Amino acid sequence: MRPEAELNAPARSAAYMNPAGTGRNRNPSASRHQSGKAHMSRKRLLDGIWDFAFFTTPLNEFSPDGVDYNSLMSVPGCFDTVEPYRLEHGLGVYRRRVAAAGNVRLTVGGLGLRARIFWDGRELGAVDTPFMTTQYYLDAGAAGEHELVIAVENVIDDTPGSQFHRNYDFYAYGGIFRSVTLEEFDAFCIDRVQVTPLDTTAGTVEVRLEIGGGFPDGATVEFDFDGAAAGEFPLKSPRQTFELAMSAFQLWSPEHPHLHTLNVRVGSETAAAVFGMRTVTAAAGEILLNGRPLKLVGYCRHDCHPQFGYAVPEHLVLADLMMIREQGCNFIRGSHYPQSETVLDLCDRLGILVWNESIGWGNRPEVLGSELFRERQCEQTRAMVRYSCNHPSVILWGFLNEADTRAPESVELVRRLCAAIREEDRSRLITYASMYYEADLCLDQPDVISFNLYPGWYDSTRPGLVHSEKFNGPAFREELERFSRIVSAPEHRDKPFIFSEIGAAAIPGDHSGQRWSEEYQAAIDTAVVEYVLGDHRPCGVALWQFCDTKTYSDFNAVNRPRGFNNKGVVDEYRRPKFAWRELGRLLAGRSK
Ligand code: ADA
Numbered sequence: 093m094r095p096e097a098e099l100n101a102p103a104r105s106a107a108y109m110n111p112a113g114t115g116r117n118r119n120p121s122a123s124r125h126q127s128g129k130a131h132m133s134r135k136r137l138l139d140g141i142w143d144f145a146f147f148t149t150p151l152n153e154f155s156p157d158g159v160d161y162n163s164l165m166s167v168p169g170c171f172d173t174v175e176p177y178r179l180e181h182g183l184g185v186y187r188r189r190v191a192a193a194g195n196v197r198l199t200v201g202g203l204g205l206r207a208r209i210f211w212d213g214r215e216l217g218a219v220d221t222p223f224m225t226t227q228y229y230l231d232a233g234a235a236g237e238h239e240l241v242i243a244v245e246n247v248i249d250d251t252p253g254s255q256f257h258r259n260y261d262f263y264a265y266g267g268i269f270r271s272v273t274l275e276e277f278d279a280f281c282i283d284r285v286q287v288t289p290l291d292t293t294a295g296t297v298e299v300r301l302e303i304g305g306g307f308p309d310g311a312t313v314e315f316d317f318d319g320a321a322a323g324e325f326p327l328k329s330p331r332q333t334f335e336l337a338m339s340a341f342q343l344w345s346p347e348h349p350h351l352h353t354l355n356v357r358v359g360s361e362t363a364a365a366v367f368g369m370r371t372v373t374a375a376a377g378e379i380l381l382n383g384r385p386l387k388l389v390g391y392c393r394h395d396c397h398p399q400f401g402y403a404v405p406e407h408l409v410l411a412d413l414m415m416i417r418e419q420g421c422n423f424i425r426g427s428h429y430p431q432s433e434t435v436l437d438l439c440d441r442l443g444i445l446v447w448n449e450s451i452g453w454g455n456r457p458e459v460l461g462s463e464l465f466r467e468r469q470c471e472q473t474r475a476m477v478r479y480s481c482n483h484p485s486v487i488l489w490g491f492l493n494e495a496d497t498r499a500p501e502s503v504e505l506v507r508r509l510c511a512a513i514r515e516e517d518r519s520r521l522i523t524y525a526s527m528y529y530e531a532d533l534c535l536d537q538p539d540v541i542s543f544n545l546y547p548g549w550y551d552s553t554r555p556g557l558v559h560s561e562k563f564n565g566p567a568f569r570e571e572l573e574r575f576s577r578i579v580s581a582p583e584h585r586d587k588p589f590i591f592s593e594i595g596a597a598a599i600p601g602d603h604s605g606q607r608w609s610e611e612y613q614a615a616i617d618t619a620v621v622e623y624v625l626g627d628h629r630p631c632g633v634a635l636w637q638f639c640d641t642k643t644y645s646d647f648n649a650v651n652r653p654r655g656f657n658n659k660g661v662v663d664e665y666r667r668p669k670f671a672w673r674e675l676g677r678l679l680a681g682r683s684k
Contacts, residue, residue, distance in 0.1 A: 138240070138272040142167050143187040146177055151245035154183060156210045159241075161187050168201075170267035170401030172246055184266055186242045193235035195277050195305055198228045201270030202432065203244050204402065205256050210241040221255040221472040223269065223402070223429040223451055225479045229305050232276075242268060253464030255472065260453040261657055262394055262428065263642040265401030270432050280306035282363035286481050287354050288519045289369050292382060295338040297367075299354065303330045314357040317341070327358060343382055344368025344484040346422045349443035351484070368440065368484025372520050374539050379521065379588045379631045381445075381487065388445060388632025389621060389679065390416060390423030391661070392593055394641040395435055398664045406434050412638065412666065413438050419672070420679025425525075425592060425634035428453050428493045430476040439485035446483070447523065447592075447634065449490030450476050450509075461501035469505060470512045477516040486520060489513050493525045494544060497532045506534040525592040529578055535587075541579050544593035544636070547571040548616045549607075561606045563615040569623060576629040588631040594620050595636035597651075597658040598669050608658075610670035617661060617671045618678050625682075635675075640664040 144165035147154075171177045171184040200209065204222030208215060216228045232238055246266020248258050256264055275281065283304030290296040301313060307330050315322040317338045325334060342350040349368070356363045370382050378385040393412065397404045413435070416424060422445055426435065429451040439446050450473040459465050473491050480486055491509045495502055510522055523540035526532045535541055548568050572591075579589040598613035605611045617635055624633045640660035645652050656664060661671040 134277065135273055135275045138188060138190065138274055139167050140188075141165070144171070145185045145187075146171065146180070147183045147185065149183055150247075151183055151206060151208060151243060154185070154208060154243045156185075156187075156213050156239075156241045156243070159185055159187070161185075165267075167268045167272060168270050168403035170265040170269065170403050171244075172266045173399060173401045181247045181266070182245070184244045184246070186244065186268060188240050189237045190232075190240050190274060191235075191237055192232035192274060192276060194232060195279075195281070196230060196232045197275045197277070197281060197283075197305070198230065198240070199271075199273045199275075200226050200228075200242065200268070201272065202402075202430070203242070203268045203270070204266060205244075205246050205248065205264055207242055207244045210239075210243075212238050220253075221451065221468055222264075224472045224475050225270070225430075226475075240272075242272075244268060252459045252462035253468060255451055255465075255468050257453070257455070257459065260428075261643050261652075262396070262453075263401070263644070265396070267401060267403060269402040270434075277305060277361060280304065280308050280358075280361065282356055282358055282361050284478065285354065285356050285363050285365040286478075286517075287365050287367040288481075288517070289367075289371060290335065292343060292369050292371055295341045295369070297336055297338065297354075297369075299334045299336055299356075301327075301332050301334065301356065303327070303358065308359055311358050316355045318353055319355075322354075338369070341369050344370040344440075345382060346443035346445060349441055349484070351440060365482050366437075366440070367482045370484050372487045374521055374588050377586055377588055377629065377631075379487070379540065386422075386445070386631060387625065388423035388590065388634070389624065389682075390421035390425070390444070390632075390634055391638035392425040392427040392634045392636050393638040394427055395429075395432060396641055398642055404434075408666075409434050410438055413442055413444060415662070415666070416638065417442050417444055419676045420682040423447070423632060423634060424638070425449070425490075427593075427634075427637070430472070430480065433480075436480055436483040436485060440483050444485055445487050446485045447488040447490050448476060448480055448486045449493065449524075452492040452495060455492060455495040457496050457499035457501045460495055460499060460505050466505050466508060470508050473509050474512045474516055477513050481517050488521050488523050488540065489517070490523050490525065490542075494527045495524070496528070497524075497526050497534045498528045500533065503533050506537050510537050521588070523590065523592070529575070535584060538587075540588045540590060540631070541584055542590040542592035543575060543579075545571075545575060545591065546594060546596075546636075549596045563612055563619075565615070565619060568616065568619055572620065572623045572627075576627060580629060589629060590631055591620060591624065591633040593634065593636040595659045595661075598671065599653060599658055600640075600663045600667065600669060603670075613659070613661070613669065614671035614674040618674050621675060621678055635661065638662065639666055 143161035144163040145161050202223045207219045284302040286300040288298045311327045313327045314324045322336045354365045373380045425447040521539040523538045523542045525542045525544045527544045596613040596616040598610045599608050602609040624630045636659050640656045640658050640663045643657045645655035662668050
């Protein structure tokens with residue numbers, strides 16, 4: 093190991109180090125932040141089989157010294173989906189030896205629920221937020237094998253600052269959900285490359301370039317688009333913005349998802365950013381892609397599977413997305429946490445539009461008012477935007493699903509979240525899924541108004557609509573029209589409007605025609621899609637939901653038979669229910 097004084101001390105904005113007050117960065121020589129995905133040279137995937145041990149010791153009492161690694165575990169993977177740890181709550185400790193030397197950047201793509209990360213026994217930092225990508229710059233030490241330990245706890249934290257509360261309606265799987273990578277570099281590295289289309293007629297883009305781990309004085313930066321040189325410029329500061337023109341390009345759209353690559357070279361360091369030329373704007377109550385109004389039709393999708401938890405293998409993610417696209421849908425809402433690079437890369441290629449949101453679920457006023465909760469919300473939302481900002485498929489940034497936005501405590505937090513997103517990216521629209529409608533105090537803040545509603549399923553003030561054994565088509569439609577009227581009030585009418593959740597549960601195999609049957613679900617789902625396609629006010633719908641998802645049977649057990657949220661149009665193994673087929677019929681022939 094090199095002496096401490098020689099450890100890499102990166103020059104970077106304080107905004108991307110650990111937020112003040114959380115005390116989570118335990119080693120001053122390792123900095124942590126998140127960056128827009130840029131492929132760098134000398135990058136190694138650390139996925140595979142790691143040593144593993146399971147304890148009931150709390151995470152804050154854990155020490156990496158003397159651990160008896162008596163088992164093995166796959167990374168990515170959720171330890172509580174496999175025996176003997178299935179459904180267990182505790183501390184899963186992962187260890188892997190890594191050959192490395194000198195300056196490195198470690199990227200942990202997302203885990204849950206919380207973790208502490210150690211390199212050769214010294215702590216690099218802690219992760220408090222599930223699904224958040226974190227990065228650490230450190231000196232790996234002398235050439236040879238080093239020990240990387242990630243201790244992951246899946247016990248729910250009930251304090252207000254927690255980012256996964258007990259009432260959340262999705263299972264708190266434990267494990268390393270996404271890839272772990274290590275990149276070696278010499279004196280500095282290309283930290284982030286953010287490409288934002290400026291003018292899709294002239295072919296100009298804005299490039300934000302960030303240099304990490306040191307600064308190469310007197311260096312120049314060279315750019316090319318898909319191999320065609322786009323200029324060489326002096327590098328003046330660790331964060332610099334360029335305007336570049338493409339000599340040839342094609343627009344990205346769902347019908348024609350054409351991708352371009354910006355290659356960046358500074359000295360011997362290189363990076364590549366894949367992006368798409370397209371614009372997303374809002375005008376007169378519509379969402380416009382490349383200036384043309386969109387009608388979004390698709391699903392809320394949890395990126396999970398009962399056998400894999402939140403570490404869904406790529407071929408299964410692809411199968412889901414292909415199903416969704418082939419059915420005639422063009423949209424997914426990534427509920428309720430930042431989507432993986434796997435999901436977003438595939439959506440870029442398949443032409444599926446994405447609402448990407450940070451984690452939150454039904455947070456109450458006492459939580460929304462907690463300063464720690466607010467800081468972590470801003471940190472993870474900013475991290476999501478910084479990490480996923482080059483994906484053309486992402487058109488909406490979201491946060492705080494169904495928070496109590498009637499509460500004054502929500503106003504300041506929504507303001508801070510919108511500001512954090514707009515600081516990082518002004519090229520997409522902001523929204524959040526509200527369930528408080530006219531009583532919502534924050535609707536003036538997002539660009540797009542989104543409502544979650546369950547007419548025909550949960551209680552409603554409309555007589556005859558819910559708890560009838562048969563679906564009441566006319567009352568259901570009246571209810572949708574009522575929501576369209578709410579968002580047509582003068583203060584809202586210029587904003588686009590989305591039904592961000594709507595649907596009904598169906599127990600696979602129940603064909604009674606009553607609530608909980610496949611037919612009742614199909615009637616609701618097809619009615620809302622018909623309404624959205626036929627009415628000018630809603631810009632789209634994200635049906636709740638694509639597949640059945642594991643949750644808790646003790647949370648409102650009556651509504652969660654089998655311990656699953658059963659509102660999927662396919663079951664948890666992606667076997668279609670009647671609604672899937674009926675929706676397919678309805679959407680057949682619709683241009684993708
Ligand atoms: C809410 C929530 C979803 C799910 C849904 C339901 O709208 O946003 O995560 O819990 O209700 O099935 O009740």
